[in-house]
Amino acid sequence: MDLSYSAEDEDFRARLRAWLGKVLPGLPAKPSADDWPGRRAYDLGWQRLLYDAGYAGLHWPVDAGGRGATPTRHLIFLEETEKAGAPYVGANFVGLLHAGPTIAAEGSARQRARWLPPVLRGEEVWCQGFSEPDAGSDLASLRTRAWRDGDDYVVSGSKIWTSHAEVADWCELLVRTDVEAPKHRGITWLAMPMDAPGITVRPLRTLAGSAEFAEVFLDEVRVPVANRVGEENDGWRVTMVTLSFERGTAFVGEVVACRRVLGELAREARKNGRWDDVPLRRRLGRLNAEFRALWRLTQWNVSESERSGGVPGVGGSVFKLRYSQARQELYDAAAEVLGPEALDLGREWTVDRLSSLSYTIAAGTSQIQRNIVAERILGLPKGR
Secondary structure (H helix, E strand, O other), X not given: OOOOOOHHHHHHHHHHHHHHHHHHHHOOOOOOOOOHHHHHHHHHHHHHHHHHHOOOOOOOOHHHOOOOOOHHHHHHHHHHHHHOOOOOOHHHHHHHHHHHHHHHXXXXXXXXHHHHHHHHHOOOOEEEEOOOOOOOOOHHHOOOEEEEEOOEEEEEEEEOOOOOHHHOOEEEEEEEOOOOOOXXXXXXXXXXXXXXXOEEEEEEOOOOOOOOEEEEEEEEEEEEHHHEEOOOOOHHHXXXXXXXXXXXXXXXXXXXXXXXXXXXHHHHHHHHOHHHOHHHXXXXXXXXXXXXHHHHHHHHHHHHHHHOOOOXXXXXXXXXXXXXXXXXXXXXXXXXXXXXXXHOOOOOOHHHHHHHHHHHOOOOOHHHHXXXXXXXXXXXXXXX
């Protein structure tokens, strides 16, 4: 892994900074947290600006509509946009960070041409239909059924924790197409249009009061067979590609954000007198070292994914496992810095602290990540 920057890399950084300095002051005000149609429009608008400026899909392969940039350029882009306070991907995150890269890696030429350009242009939003109410952490025990009827699959079942389902155009959907096969072998990956008859979306309210998740109920929804990514009953392998992106590279920008928050916490502690608390200072120093190490691990994972054809490896589970815990520790430290004001939902970092509690569950629980690390990296025998 080469951590140095070439003259061309630094020129790219300078041009990006200049562009951000010009465009960010002209952005409209960000909509309220509960205004999902407004947030969708805001996030898609930002994505369109990136597309028009040549920064959309910077690291995607050229034949998938991207720029084919090196991992170093991608990391520079993430560093500079986060430092500048640019909008996060928001409602676009499933399309840009999960479904899009999966289709780029596993989809047919027709599927890539149909689904990837609208994601990059900021025209369509995706959601993820993986988790189910009765499956817990065992994703492979999903029970949503799909059976062939001519040129369609007919799908019935339900999904839960489906991010942005109420404003999505498409859903990356896992279904069981062979109930007789071992549970990991009877799964198929489909792209389901969210306006198809038979779909009911019921928003879920989180601990922080927001409603970015939903339950999705499917009553004999017809999905064209042409929307299947990969072969029938090969969906678990395709899903591992999706999850490798979700755990390996999707959190990259958030590491930069956490490093920024850590600096803000130190400044707040100096201002409100908490800086005199030696154990707190020591805690912030340890977190600084932690996130610097996570950034290096991020660089390694992104470089490794480039060498493996663009798909991150199981090292993403190492990152996900430690990052989830470090993020919770960061916002616990924020509560220490804020003191009693940490109970005020109107204060900065309070809602983020509540959100951080989900990170050891979302994208695969920490227990699942430990199993992956034990079995696939350390070579330990599978548990019984």
